[in-house]
Amino acid sequence: MNLPGWVAEASSFRDPNGYVYYWGGAPFRRINKEHEKHYERLLQSGLYEQLVQQRWLVPHQEVEAHSHPGDGAYKTIAPERIPFISYPYEWCFSGLKDAAMLTLNIQKKALDCGMTLRDASAYNIQFLHGRPILIDTLSLGVLEKDQPWGAYRQFCQQFLAPLLLMSRRDPRLNQLCLTELDGIPLRLARTLLGRHAYLSWSAFVHILLHSRCEEYSSVRFVKTATRDGRFSERAFRGLVDSLESAVDNLTLKQSVSQWSNYSTDSASYSDVSLQHKIQTVRHYLERSQAREVWDLGANTGTFTRMACQAGARVIAFDQDPICVEANYRQCKIERLDVLPLVLNLANPTPAIGWQNRERRSLLQRAGADTVLALALIHHLAISHNVPLPMLADLFAEMGVWLIVEFVPKDDPKVQLLLQNREDIFSHYTLQEFEGTFSRRFTIEDRTSIIGSKRTLFLMRRRSACR
Amino acid sequence: MTHKHAILALEVGALLLLAPAHQAYAYIDPGSGSYLFQMLLASLVGVAFALKRCWLRIKNFLKRNSRKETL
Numbered sequence: 278m279n280l281p282g283w284v285a286e287a288s289s290f291r292d293p294n295g296y297v298y299y300w301g302g303a304p305f306r307r308i309n310k311e312h313e314k315h316y317e318r319l320l321q322s323g324l325y326e327q328l329v330q331q332r333w334l335v336p337h338q339e340v341e342a343h344s345h346p347g348d349g350a351y352k353t354i355a356p357e358r359i360p361f362i363s364y365p366y367e368w369c370f371s372g373l374k375d376a377a378m379l380t381l382n383i384q385k386k387a388l389d390c391g392m393t394l395r396d397a398s399a400y401n402i403q404f405l406h407g408r409p410i411l412i413d414t415l416s417l418g419v420l421e422k423d424q425p426w427g428a429y430r431q432f433c434q435q436f437l438a439p440l441l442l443m444s445r446r447d448p449r450l451n452q453l454c455l456t457e458l459d460g461i462p463l464r465l466a467r468t469l470l471g472r473h474a475y476l477s478w479s480a481f482v483h484i485l486l487h488s489r490c491e492e493y494s495s496v497r498f499v500k501t502a503t504r505d506g507r508f509s510e511r512a513f514r515g516l517v518d519s520l521e522s523a524v525d526n527l528t529l530k531q532s533v534s535q536w537s538n539y540s541t542d543s544a545s546y547s548d549v550s551l552q553h554k555i556q557t558v559r560h561y562l563e564r565s566q567a568r569e570v571w572d573l574g575a576n577t578g579t580f581t582r583m584a585c586q587a588g589a590r591v592i593a594f595d596q597d598p599i600c601v602e603a604n605y606r607q608c609k610i611e612r613l614d615v616l617p618l619v620l621n622l623a624n625p626t627p628a629i630g631w632q633n634r635e636r637r638s639l640l641q642r643a644g645a646d647t648v649l650a651l652a653l654i655h656h657l658a659i660s661h662n663v664p665l666p667m668l669a670d671l672f673a674e675m676g677v678w679l680i681v682e683f684v685p686k687d688d689p690k691v692q693l694l695l696q697n698r699e700d701i702f703s704h705y706t707l708q709e710f711e712g713t714f715s716r717r718f719t720i721e722d723r724t725s726i727i728g729s730k731r732t733l734f735l736m737r738r739r740s741a742c743r
Numbered sequence: 744m745t746h747k748h749a750i751l752a753l754e755v756g757a758l759l760l761l762a763p764a765h766q767a768y769a770y771i772d773p774g775s776g777s778y779l780f781q782m783l784l785a786s787l788v789g790v791a792f793a794l795k796r797c798w799l800r801i802k803n804f805l806k807r808n809s810r811k812e813t814l
Binding site for chain 1: 774776777778779780781782783784785786787788789790791792793795
């Protein structure tokens with residue numbers, strides 16, 4: 278573990294069967310001898326091939342080991358690299374639902390091959406080319422006869438409970454997973470669901486009764502069940518089927534929010550201005566030759582999809598879960614390589630877990646070619662009182678190129694923000710904006726949007742400013 | 744379901760319904776409760792699954808017949 282160039286993945290320490298590390302920036306997964314029979318079954322049963330063909334499991338190649346010989350290693354595999362790791366507390370409802378359905382579909386396929394998912398962690402699912410995919414090859418193990426599903430509780434805590442809460446209570450409630458690393462405790466889910474825990478069959482069984490059983494199980498009961506219990510394959514399939522129906526039937530009740538109709542309702546632009554803005558952004562995207570774009574304050578994704586159609590892989594952030602949901606659904610229909618995530622830029626995702634290293638913060642994952650910040654600056658500078666130099670710092674930390682729109686104080690939208698509050702923003706001027714951002718970026722181009730007071734800029738980060 | 748299972752189910756059922764809310768056994772891994780719960784749920788979900796499959800087969804059969812008639 279002390280070889281030069283070898284970097285351990287901070288979240289990969291719980292499974293004794295192997296771990297992930299990086300070598301020259303590329304990910305590798307070490308498989309220990311304990312996992313040999315499971316890995317061989319995965320390959321020989323044809324399950325690996327089926328899952329990879331469906332793009333349900335990340336493909337890998339067996340490679341020469343980088344670690345010391347004779348330390349319990351069985352094999353080393355090089356899985357396909359996932360360009361951006363996202364977390365369940367950043368996903369929208371449909372993203373989490375698709376990840377849950379994928380987990381259950383993989384479990385069904387695994388059962389056909391005499392295997393099972395030993396983990397049902399939502400963190401084992403990532404998004405690649407706009408679709409969820411299982412990244413933990415070692416989570417598939419040989420099915421032990423007559424044993425119940427070891428990952429049932431984990432599935433309920435990490436998928437079913439947050440989905441039920443998002444569906445029945447509030448679409449932001451998956452963010453509880455930020456403080457509850459193992460998923461939402463069933464008892465907490467039961468309390469928050471209130472009457473809904475009784476009104477829905479799946480919530481009643483998989484959350485309410487399940488949590489009560491956890492609370493009241495005593496040594497005697499557990500021992501009796503372990504000794505005499507037999508969990509048939511039919512029961513196993515029944516359990517998975519019951520969870521599948523539960524997840525499949527969930528929908529997001531809320532479909533409109535303060536921001537979801539923003540682009541259509543609020544006339545920030547005339548048709549001519551909007552067309553000019555679209556043309557300019559498209560031109561800037563081409564100039565920056567972006568392969569990975571971060572669209573900040575993406576709303577329902579008009580410019581996200583434009584960047585994607587220009588050939589970039591886009592991560593689209595917005596703080597409104599309903600907007601992110603709409604963007605996710607549309608991109609799914611159009612099969613675009615876009616990952617819409619919920620994010621409040623004024624309070625971005627923190628690092629959490631063991632030693633604060635297990636799940637990384639947003640900025641630790643930053644590395645876009647181009648950052649899009651359209652119709653955003655005024656919200657951060659005025660609504661959140663963030664000084665312009667700090668905005669420049671943030672964007673410089675996120676990416677190399679910046680396409681940013683300056684919305685001046687006399688713009689009707691800024692006037693709305695300033696209504697009923699004291700104007701303490703004497704520095705919020707175009708001149709000050711250019712001066713401040715010039716310290717971090719070189720201004721490559723600027724365009725005043727026709728028929729509007731707004732200005733679009735194409736900037737490039739100064740090389741020493743990361 | 745064996746005799747032993749029936750007694751176990753009754754005991755747990757009574758506990759679930761009657762026990763006060765804070766009577767938890769802190770040193771038992773909650774996963775054990777989940778394990779026990781699946782054992783209790785086994786017959787129910789197993790039978791429901793079998794019935795669902797039967798129903799789907801009947802539905803498919805009827806669909807096929809009605810399609811043949813319309814053809």
